[in-house]
Amino acid sequence: MSLERTLTVRVERISQQTPEILAFELAHPWGRALPSYEAGAHIDVHMPGGFSRQYSLARAPSDAGSYVIGVKREVASRGGSASMHERVREGDLLPISAPRNTFPLRTEARHHLLLAGGIGMTPLLAMAQSLAARGAAFTLCVFARSEEHLAFADALRAPDLAPHLRLHLDQGDASQRIDLTALLAEREADTHLYVCGPGGFMQAVRNAAAHWPEDTVHAEYFAAPTDANTTTGQAFTLRLAQRGISVPVAADQTAVDALHEVGIDIPVSCQQGLCGTCVVEGDGTGAEHRDYCLTGSERRTRVALCCSRAKGQELVLQL
Known part of the structure; x- marks a missing residue:
């Protein structure tokens, strides 16, 4: 709740x-x-x-x-x-x-590469508009089936975005299509990649950018991949460092549910590790992370409780 x-x-x-x-x-x-x-x-x-x-x-x-x-x-x-x-x-x-953000623009990036698949363009359109307003360097690549299936077309072709836009239409001119492997083959220094779209598109981008540093690739998922396992695993114990108590988590139970059972409220929303609502501070090095919202560096000190479990018998949280 x-x-x-x-x-x-x-x-x-x-x-x-x-x-x-x-x-x-x-x-x-x-x-x-x-x-x-x-x-x-x-x-x-x-x-x-x-x-x-x-x-x-x-x-x-x-x-x-x-x-x-x-x-x-x-x-x-x-x-x-x-x-x-x-x-x-x-x-x-x-x-x-109220709005919350687990997919922000990174202030350390000098260039932003935005890849949008279908309806996944919604957060990236807002990013592109924000970047254009402050004169930042960015490229917005939008992938759609056809002109008919291109959402927010007027906003995309606004004078401040048009110079930064690359449009890939599956049913369009082959010369204008974007080859993901070629696009992501070389990463320019201080470039960060942002991607949102359907599962297959997300995986294709992930594969093409597999050689990019993990903390330079940022993704927003619609749903957890179909092979994701967010609930089951070995039983373990949550140690709440600030309270000085331990809470058992059953093999078929999430950490959030275990905490709710003892009266400790952890806000949740998607319950798939996508939105970041249930993320708390903790010993992330001891966690088996199953989320899709934290970066590699964030996972060292933070844990998404709706889906993550302990690597061993205990997971320490700053609660």
């Missing part, structure tokens, strides 16, 4: 971006300012039917006072995208979380 702040927003505008993607503009129902955020942030949206899903904010932070998200209607929807497409209308009120 999460104790995070919940906001109520009004659906100001719904626009058709592609045959499968709708954009939703969300504003405060009384015209007040919404909480600020940095590019790469996402929100939880609680929608009709009792569903809750995470959506990236698809516009650079501004004084506009509204958030924009893109929602793709998934053929194999578990109910979330279908609810947004079929049941949400302009004027409706929706509860959302």
